[in-house]
Amino acid sequence: MILEVAILDIKPEMAGEFEIAFKTASAIIGSMPGYVSHELQRCIEIRNRYILLVRWKSLKDHTVGFRESPEYQKWRSLLHHFYDPFPTVEHYEVVASVSDA
Structure with a gap:
């Protein structure tokens, strides 16, 4: 399994809009082959900073399967601005790895 990590600095005046758009974008990424799970967390100290963690079965599932797909173009149009x-x-x-179990 591969963990994709992206620190997202959002234009401060657009954080609320970003969170709404991300909900729509979540359905896109969640439908991709090789997708396992994802989470978006907001930074406590810097309110317009987020971290996106996406788990993929393989690196190729992300870099080729997702990034070269038509769905990625939809993701991009929703979020990149x-x-x-x-x-x-x-x-x-x-x-x-250590588990609390």
Whole structure:
């Protein structure tokens, strides 16, 4: 499994609109092959900063399957105009894991 991580700095006056648009965009990403789960969290200290965490079965599911799809164009049109600056997206793989169970 791959974890996609993006820190999203949203234009301050547009944070509310971004959250609404993200709800629509969530259905798009959630329908993609190889998608596992995602979460969006808002920063406490910087109110217009968010972190997006998306779990994919493979790196290719994100970089090719999603990013080269028509659905990505819909995602882009819904969200990309909110970013300032445009986010860097990184991918991570598990090295160690601990569960509270």
